[in-house]
Amino acid sequence: MLQIQPYDLEFSYRPGTEIAVVDTISRLHLPDIDKKLHREIEVCVHQIAHALPVSNARLEEIRLHTKEDEHLIYLREAIQGSWPNARKQCAMDLLAYWNLQHELSYMNGIIFKGERIVIPRKMRPQILQQLHVSHLGMEKTKQCARMLVYWPKMNGDIKRQITNCPTCQKHSCNNQKEPLMNSQIQLVPWQQVASDIFDWNEAKYLITVDYHSHFFEVNLLKNLTSKEVISKLKSHFAQHRIPHTIISDNRTQYSST
Secondary structure: OOOOOOOOOOOOOOOHHHOOOOOHHHHOOOOOOOHHHHHHHHHHHHHHHHHOOOOHHHHHHHHHHHHHOHHHHHHHHHHHOOOOOOHHHOOHHHHOOHHHOOOEEEEOOEEEEOOEEEOOHHHHHHHHHHHOOOOOOHHHHHHHHHOOEEOOOHHHHHHHHHHOOHHHHHHHHHOOOOOOOOOOOOOOOOOEEEEEEEEEOOEEEEEEEEOOOOOEEEEEEOOOOHHHHHHHHHHHHHHHOOOEEEEOOOOOEEEEO
């Protein structure tokens, strides 16, 4: 799992009835463990551990509590040894990690889930306080936690932490959502259009979309100057010779005739 993290994979399922020839090799895996692969995984985990934005004192504290945590002791033994063959054979302390067994690793006294540290039980309230020290809100706090730490039912603990926070409850009504900007229904084509700039294949393009018909035009841009963009837009307006309203990507309206 650690080796394929740099890649963006897409998986597709095909029923066995649609496979003409059975792929024997994928079903008859080698029973031996590749020692070279195991060594590469250790190097990868070491690199992750050294790059963590955590002080040495805090890592030592996590290491100490991991050693004393009864649940993590069972988890460490399963990672270093072997997991049960079936979920029903799994101990209660390991059930929460059963679906994550291929993402877990143990290095230098700390358990990792991918690049995230598995936090012992005694340290979780302290970590929750640090995650919410800036009162960022529900989603921001969860995003911050998912970048560095992990423990079972972490999202639920974060939700309870924020729900019971007096400061968050006091100021929650002050963060009103911006009202939705409704667009008027256009009666004729090209009465109102939207435009934006995007990258594709190392080139810049301008896309212009008609609100009425959803028809779009794409132009290759030589550069990103306003003169170049205006020139491309005028070429479309000249074809129709009617007033237009442009909605750019920042929702600012312009008129052109």
